[in-house]
Amino acid sequence: LAKTTQPISMDSYEGQEVNITCSHNNIATNDYITWYQQFPSQGPRFIIQGYKTKVTNEVASLFIPADRKSSTLSLPRVSLSDTAVYYCLVVGTRDSNYQLIWGAGTKLIIKP
């Protein structure tokens, strides 16, 4: 299954757009890409999911190039409350076995 690799940490400033990229070189045809947000002492929370091209919802966009070997989570106009850990997750099946491979997480710090 695809191994997911993402930067350990990033920082930015309020009002900026933040892009976090995840690498998943061995992604398979049927795998989906999902991103979660986690605050301290809480469980992760779903942000967005995609298969290819671009997906947008009320909080984020997800860009997936044609080869699907990476994906980029884009957070528009971040605020201090966006400080959190962001996880990339690739989900799929191999030989009928369901597998979820989480990245190690990117700690995003937003500064005033």
Added chain:
Amino acid sequence: DADVTQTPRNRITKTGKRIMLECSQTKGHDRMYWYRQDPGLGLRLIYYSFDVKDINKGEISDGYSVSRQAQAKFSLSLESAIPNQTALYFCATATGVLYNEQFFGPGTRLTVL
């Protein structure tokens, strides 16, 4: 009330003890999962269940067992706890429709001395 609850929220135990962590959900989801989270390692899947009669091992099932008592309840047991099982444990649920949208509980912090 929270949709996914976990009990206990914190537990300290000793090596060799049997421990059970419980998860309940009111979302009506068929799919339930148990994960552990260690600093710097993200989440790793221990077991998952797609319905009451379906139990599957995840990436790191050794030393753990589970029971799906009902659609709403999924328990994780450590038969003989060891110190390297000290971690944060999360239960999650998901529908079969939104394939990957998982809803997590608040977590159980387990310390094995």
